[in-house]
Amino acid sequence: MIWHDWLLVMILLSSLGPGLIIFSLAESSRASRTTLNIFGAVTKMVLVLVMILGIYRGHSFAVHFTILPGLELVLRADPLSALFVTLSSILWLFTTLYAIAYLEDSPNRSHFFGYFSLCVTVTIGIALAGNLLTFLFFFEMLTLSTYPLVVHRGTAEAMAAGKVYLVYTLAGGILLFIGVVWLHAMAGPVDFSRPGLLTPLVAGHGTTLKIIFYLLLAGVGVKAALFPLHGWLPRAMVAPAPVSALLHAVAVVKAGAFGIIRIVLDVYGLDTARTLGLLLPLMLLSSITIMYGSVRALSQDNLKRRLAFSTVSQVSYIALGISIGSPLAIMGGMVHLVHQGLMKITLFFCAGNIAETLGIHDISRMNGVGRRLPVTMAAFTLAAMGMIGLPPMAGFVSKWYLGLGALAQGQGWIVWVLVLSSLLNGAYFLPILYGAWFKEQEGEWPADSGTVGSLESHWMLIVPPVITAVVSLLVGLLANSSLSPLAWVRFIVRTGYGL
């Protein structure tokens, strides 16, 4: 085995190792914990960079490990996994920085950061999974490593949310398990690098393939919060802000959306999925989820709950793009994986700042926050504008490609879904922005923890959202440069799927 085969394993180990060490650290050894966290995150980013350069030069990275005769765990880096790995590892670095400051002086930090690292390891595993079994392997582990984070606060509400989360995700996991086993029994090991594996089966086993598709879709759909499987997501917002950021932007929801991409494009293949008539139901389902999430977000007063329903809606753009199936729409969907991640993580960082610094959880109490926390609210505003899809922000790029792709495929009604959803996005984001910037403060803040020197809050709470907000602005503004996510997605669609 040459060095670059080990690269993928090292990418996994760069967060697993620190995570395991952190578990065994005492609560008080703050410095070594922080060092390990940042060391792991930076190492991972460097390794991922090496990997991307390799892929761009045409190297292929793969590791095989046999767990049963005929059954392999495969790690493989293709352009699509590189997209998700990069997103996760960059956002992990920022979330770690943020979490270190956010959880200062709260109990159980070793426990928290241990699971935090575990969670990212597993997410990277999902991204690098080279066949369906490996995907399932890491996908189930994701449930288990995120549960302790969701219930981290230990309140009755958190425990109840954790229970709901477990019920949804474990049930989804079992459906996925059946689907994978069934597919293996029919077609043998399903490797992502061999498209068209199922094509010969379409004629004889069409109905079975359809049932299996819906099993798999239900399995990943739970994590992707597809309507009606989204129930856990708004409840899980009781978790601390860094966890919500991780769930919504990096790990769980994204893993589900990524799973949908894998299943449609790499397991079934676009043509087979179209022949079996699987794309239209997925398209309808994601459209319904987009509208439903936005409508529900309107009536939420709790900021994090509103953001959670917004995630329900926004993540379905990814599924929508894939289900439309034209190259432009797929690009729009895939690039939204990155765009939504950047914007949503900014929003959750800001919501965490507002709650941490001022004790505000409800939108109705946010009047005048802009004057107290100008930097935070500026970042929030940028991200919210992006979410609404104002040109030339990141969200606009995604929606533009989705719309073009839909028109190219002759699905004009999708454009109306996009327009309506953008209006709804505006309807639930703009009042927040208006209130925060233009209304007067009403009464005292519930719990103002004061300024830190000349800064409005701890610097490690401010820097991550500012950076992610600026990056989310740049990926939209510079979408046409050769370093933008859009360019990489174009590369994926061209080389990976020949579209």
Add this chain to the structure above:
Amino acid sequence: MIRLLLQGDCWLILPVILPLLGALLSFLLKKQPRLPGVLGALVTFFASAALAWKLVSHGGGRYYLGGWQPPLGISLRADGPAVLMVLMTAVTGLAVSVYAGGYFQSRINKRGEEQRHLAQERSFWPLWLLLWAALNGMFLSADIFNMYVTLELVALSSVGLTALSGKPASQVAAMRYLLVSLLGSLSFLLGVAFLYKVHGSLDLLAIGAALSLAPAVVMAMVLISVGLMLKTALFPFHFWLPPAHANALAPVSAILSGLVINGAWYLFFRFWQGVLPLVGEGAATLLAVLGGVAIVWGAYQAFCQQRLKMLVAYSTVAQIGYLFIIFPLMEMGPEQGAAAVFYFVISHSCAKAAMFLAAGTLFLQVGHDRISDLDGVRQVLPKTTFAFALGGLSLMGLPPTGGFIAKYMYLSQAVSQERWWLVAVIVAGSCLAAVYICRAVAHILSPRLVAVAGPVVVAASMEWSALALALVAMLLGFVGPLVLHLIEVAG
């Protein structure tokens, strides 16, 4: 001399002789029974590992005790499944022995009743090593009467172990266990008599080769099956198991649930492996139905329990069901079926023993095992709670554990043979296991700080041995090809 030892087949009896020797020594050295006990466990472990190595490198073998050939002599036989069971017993047994050392020391240190705890330890080591010897003898026997003798030895020593805790509940449970065991053994013996009457041989292989469906043979199979089902505690014969397993001392619970149950099942499997092609669909389906009911009923009961050890004991009732639903699947794929069920057995053994050991540690630390009052115990005993959770993962069949591999093999065979009701049972079993395990784990891993505080009174070896066993259950998720290679070695 050494060459002779390596070439001969006498290495086959070492896993039986060595623990017996250890039992004797620990019985004689009353002042210090722990030393020969742990030493015996260690030596037995290495003998079992050597046996496995020898099997893989040189193939299976037979050994005739005292050089007497059958039908008069007793013969031992090593093949893949037998040695796998010996190896499983060695791994779990070694961990339990290390745990027991710390367990008795902690108990002797903890309260004022040193004499009682010392007496318990004095009885524990000889009984446990005797049990180990009998189990290894059972796995390696090729002779069905010898199987009866080892069954009785296992039953007597495990009854002794059950009664060791001295609690009233455990005495009653042990009495019931003994009567059920005796009934099972006598039923087995009568079956053996019938088989001998028809075949004039006690060698299982010889009998299997000449098997027919004569009325006397059917009678024998029914008697043997019912006897062994009683001992395996298959639904509806499970009534004796939860009180016996839950009220015993912690290392004893682990031994009973992790090892003893598997012993009786192993004999059952060996008998059925031969007759399965003859009996047809009906009998295998009946076994699977009982197994399916066991899975659902046991899981439901486990969910209803208020005490952690009772929960784990009922979970054993449920998991036993999986050992029996394999039979219909084995008709179309005997090798794959055997591989799946043995994989299940070994991962269940490690996981369940780890859970019982962990539960015992929690009990000793906190002084009770009421699930709802165990919140925050993680802060005191992180390794133990982690071991419990990891064992639970294996029972739920989630990756990366041996349980996942076993469930995968089960499901893939049920799906490819299109036995949808078995798929439903397996899935329902996994869901229910997830429910009752998560219920317990949510409490013991709860981040709440209503701590069961106080200084740690349990020995470090207790925490580490349970964790090691749970890690073995996890490791089994990655060594599939190795284990399957071992199973496939013929006798």
Add this chain to the structure above:
Amino acid sequence: MIFSPGHVYGLTGLLLFIVGLAGLILCAQLLRKILAVNIMASGVFLFLVTIAHGNGVLIDPVPHAMVLTGIVVSVSSTAVALALAGRVQDMAHCRDLLKKKARGEG
């Protein structure tokens, strides 16, 4: 059909087994249960001895060896059972109290 002595012994053995089984299930007292198990064991041993006789003139020694071993096992297990029953009996006082309490509540 003419019954040979072998048939009679064999059937008696089986009958003893069944009688013992009934006793084990039906009797409430521990001592009786233990006796019932012994009756079952005697039935099995009788059956084994019958097998040894078979139909021919040659006597098969193997079942005799089995019976001898079986008797040893049976004696030891009876000893364990009696010891355990004694302990259970010692706690009967405690159990009776519980029963009375339950009856009182019923």
